[in-house]
Amino acid sequence: MDAQEVTSDQWADRHVAVAGIGLSGRAAARVLAGRGARVTVVESRDGEGERAHAAELAALGVTVRLGDGETLPDGADLVVASPGWRPDAPLPAAAAKAGIEFFSEVELAWRLRRPGPSGEPAPWLALTGTNGKTTAVRMLTQILKAAGHNALAVGNVGTPIVEAVLDESIDVLAVELSSYQLHWSSSVAPLASAVLNIAPDHLDWHGSFENYAADKGKIFAPGSVQIVNADDAPAAALGGPDAFGFTLDCPAPGQLGVVEELLVDRAFVDDPRTTAAELAELSDVRPFAPHNVANALAAAALARAFGVPPEAVRAGLRAFVPDPHRIAHVATVAGVDYVDDSKATNPHAAASSLASCRSAVWIAGGLLKGADVDDLVRSAADRLRGAVLLGADRARIAEALARHAPDVPVVDVPDTDTGAMDRVVTEAAALAQPGDTVLLAPAGASWDMFTSYGARGDAFAAAVRALPGTRPETRPETRAETQSETR
Structure with missing residues (x-):
């Protein structure tokens, strides 16, 4: 439905500031204007792209202020924020001082829900x-979809949720939520929610691991079915x-898990103590890796x-096509994957990813975002043939390797030009032996x-395809997109 066709309601005549002119910010602006x-x-940026987006929104009667994302617009009585707006930024501080709400596009979507085919808003x-x-x-x-539902993936992936609602x-929404989105949400109450895993990430944004975990935990609203790893x-x-669980081990009552080669359910069955439902086989999970089996169990x-009936779980997993750059096999060259x-x-x-390899030449580096790598290197040390490091924080990874894997050969590639990945892959190929995996x-x-x-993944794949001995038929289609790295 076009946002401009939505009838006016309690949002009419409110002065709403939308923080950010990215995908979700533009969607929120369109819907609210409608x-x-x-x-x-x-928006703090004022580049060519931002000006083009501003022109599109101006045609809908939206005012856009570029080059200043820190000052609260005069008369605003609400702020809707794009993902990533830091808690200590000037704009949320100004909103708090003025006594007006500051919340996420996800929270806005929850408040804008409309009745679906059942007469009630589509559950999340x-x-x-x-x-x-x-x-x-x-x-x-x-x-x-395999169960016959008109479902849509939204949130931190796919269609902006504020438009999807x-x-x-649509009779059900599959909603991916980042810690950023959850931080600025307060009343969102999904029918069921799952937490896949929690590890230190974005600590520079949240301030501490405890704050990060607490924001993740906001997905468990009162009355929601809780599912945890x-x-x-x-x-x-x-x-x-009363939370349900999923595990890579044999499941106890109230859990989904793995029995021999099968994914089974001992939670959502009539008698979890004495019965189990077969959902799928391990071979139905693609790409196969332990952490991806956990993803499949959470989805199930x-x-x-x-x-959803058990047979739809199997059919859905078989229909799933993995996105690019997720443990994707690029080529086998001279016996090396x-x-x-x-x-x-x-x-x-x-x-x-490293846990799925028996012997790896590890390509690592980039922006660590405040995360520690000692536990990572310690856990992977015995399966490392070598390491090739690039990017801004490569020295921190090198230091961890020196502490926990001193016998592993390490190649430092300081280059940052467009040919850097070619040199990285060439160095990795020199370290690898038949049977190894060169893993980005x-x-x-x-x-x-x-x-x-x-x-980055496309550059790696292109460099691999340029290696001597790469067969043309192993060259996959790739794509370079601006993709989210929020968590």
Whole structure:
């Protein structure tokens, strides 16, 4: 539905400031303007792209102020924030001083929900975590579709949620939520919510691991079905006494888990003490890796909480097509596998990726965002053939390798030009032996050298394809997009 066709309501004549002119900010501005609100978008940047977006919004009657994202517009009685707006930034401080609400586009979407096919607003099945959110929410969407639902992936992925809630044909939403979005939300109450894992990330934004975990925990609203990763202590700690769990081990009553080669449910069945439902086989999970099995179990748990039958879980997992740059096999050259996991933008994700390799030449580096890498290196030391480091924080990874894996050869590549990845891959190929995996799992964000983790992964794949002996048929299609690295 076009936002301009939405009838005016309680939002009419309110003066709303929208913080940020990115995808979600523009969507919020359009929807609010369509409901009769007076909207002012504030944005600290003032580049060509921002001016083009400003012109589009101006045609809808939206005021846009570029070059100043810190000052509260005169007369504003509400601020809707794009993801990533820091708690200590001047704008939320000004809103607090003025006594006006400051909340996320996700919170706005919750307040704007419209009745769906059932006559009630479409329920939300939500998940968060440090890693795996996008994969799990896309798995969930495929499972819901296999059960016959008109489902849509939204939130920190896919369609802006503030637009999706206006589509009356949608009967259930699969919602990915980052810690940023949850921080600025207060009343969101999904039907069921899951926490995949919690590991230190974005500590520069949240200030501490405790604050980060607390924001993740806001996904568990009163009355929501709670689902936690029973194998991840920080995630499990967020659940209440009635929380359901998922595990890579044999499940206890109230859990989903793995029995031999099967994914099984002992939570959402008639008698969890004596019965279990077979959901899928391990071979149905793609790409196969332990952490991706956990993603599949989380998606299955949310779907089962919504009443999806077991056969739809299997069908949905089989229909799922992994996104690029997630433990994606690029090529096998001279007996060495080359794998692109550029989406491993923090140490927890990199550790999961390395755990799937018996012997790896690790390509790592980027922006660590305040995260510590000692535990990562310590856990992976015995499977490292070598390491090739690039990016702004490579010295910190080198120091951790010297402490915990002193016998592992390390190559430092200080280059930052467009040919840097070619040199990285050449150095990695020289360290690798037949049977090894050259693994791009950077443990850091890409913004120091690349426009996105997708661009970084594409550069890796291109460099691999340029190696002598690469067969043309192993060359995959790739794409470089501006992709989120928020958690």
